[in-house]
Amino acid sequence: MTDTLRLYAFNCGWFQCRPGYFVEGDEGDHLRGPVPSYLIDHPGGRAVFDTGMGVRYRRALADALPADKFGLQWFEGMDIATRLKAIDVDPASIDWIVNSHLHIDHCGGNAHLPNATVIVQRRELDFARERAEPGLYEAIDYDTGQPLRPIDGELDLFGDGSVRIVPTYGHTAGHQSMIVRLPKGDVMLAADCCYTERNLDAMVLPKAMADIEQGMRTFERLAAARAGGTRILFGHDGKQWASVREGVAFD
Ligand SMILES: [Zn+2]
Numbered sequence: 001m002t003d004t005l006r007l008y009a010f011n012c013g014w015f016q017c018r019p020g021y022f023v024e025g026d027e028g029d030h031l032r033g034p035v036p037s038y039l040i041d042h043p044g045g046r047a048v049f050d051t052g053m054g055v056r057y058r059r060a061l062a063d064a065l066p067a068d069k070f071g072l073q074w075f076e077g078m079d080i081a082t083r084l085k086a087i088d089v090d091p092a093s094i095d096w097i098v099n100s101h102l103h104i105d106h107c108g109g110n111a112h113l114p115n116a117t118v119i120v121q122r123r124e125l126d127f128a129r130e131r132a133e134p135g136l137y138e139a140i141d142y143d144t145g146q147p148l149r150p151i152d153g154e155l156d157l158f159g160d161g162s163v164r165i166v167p168t169y170g171h172t173a174g175h176q177s178m179i180v181r182l183p184k185g186d187v188m189l190a191a192d193c194c195y196t197e198r199n200l201d202a203m204v205l206p207k208a209m210a211d212i213e214q215g216m217r218t219f220e221r222l223a224a225a226r227a228g229g230t231r232i233l234f235g236h237d238g239k240q241w242a243s244v245r246e247g248v249a250f251d
Pocket of ligand 1: 101
């Protein structure tokens with residue numbers, strides 16, 4: 001257990017796409033973005049926000065996805081359990097998994113955290129079960145037998161205001177983000193409600209949206225939070241990720 005709240009980031013996969021997948025009209029070489037997971041180590045317990053991709057996306061380095069192809073890839077050692085062990089955190093010590101949403105690249109590592117209860121928006125769970133689709137929503141990732149705690153709207157995870165789960169609908173029907181209060185200010189783990197900083201700068205939603213109106217309302221809230229000093233960590237932003245120190249506590 002920790003005596004003070006700490007936040008750590010890890011990359012648990014890679015996501016490749018054309019720039020236009022994020023911001024329509026953008027051109028150029030394919031972008032490579034991370035598939036982030038975060039550890040929130042709180043005196044009252046441990047939570048992991050998103051768990052990356054399942055091992056079925058494994059590729060050998062020699063067989064890596066060509067740089068000009070769309071897709072996901074995962075290399076040995078990128079699973080959340082290995083990432084946690086690297087900083088001496090036992091995967092069995094994680095109390096909570098908070099999934100931003102149930103797309104395959106956000107909950108594929110849930111099974112690696114055997115004692116965690118999964119917190120997800122009820123509407124996301126319903127949506128995933130209705131829309132099961134290979135490569136998008138696959139029950140193997142989230143119907144793991146772990147306890148599920150569906151929620152409706154906001155949740156103050158530890159009851160002290162330091163770790164808040166907030167709905168950020170749009171990308172999917174029940175997407176949620178997390179706001180972690182650190183000494184230097186709030187950090188928002190946005191996940192896929194906003195793929196990259198450039199999306200927010202341009203206020204342009206990507207095409208992959210379940211609900212455009214909700215997505216735009218979410219963007220407006222993000223823009224206001226950022227203007228108020230909140231640091232936002234975006235969903236698949238390779239440019240931003242270059243400045244993130246994996247496995248080192250944020251200050
Ligand atoms: Zn997604």
